[in-house]
Amino acid sequence: MPRYRYECDKCGDLVIVFHSFEETFSDCDKCEQKGTMQKLLSTPITIKKLIQLKPNEKIGELTKEYIEENRKVLKQQKEEAKKKSYDPS
DSSP states (O other), X not given: OOEEEEEETTTOOEEEEEOOTTOOOOXXXXXXXXXXXXXXXXXXXXXXXXXXXXXXXXXXXXXXXXXXXXXXXXXXXHHHHHHSOOOOO
């Protein structure tokens, strides 16, 4: 369910409400006024912002080392498997 922020026009109370797109929230629980809650606009999170983050270089180097080590192990296992004869019976 989406999360919406509302502000009361009378008392200024801010609340966060979870509800479906079709539902509305208009009455303030704090000052008990009817129809005073206004939905506030918020900016959505975009993937573009996440891509702009700088990667941790140490983690990147460790990942590269791990991949290279496993490539060597995999290559050795392939060579050993080729040496063994395959009997499909």
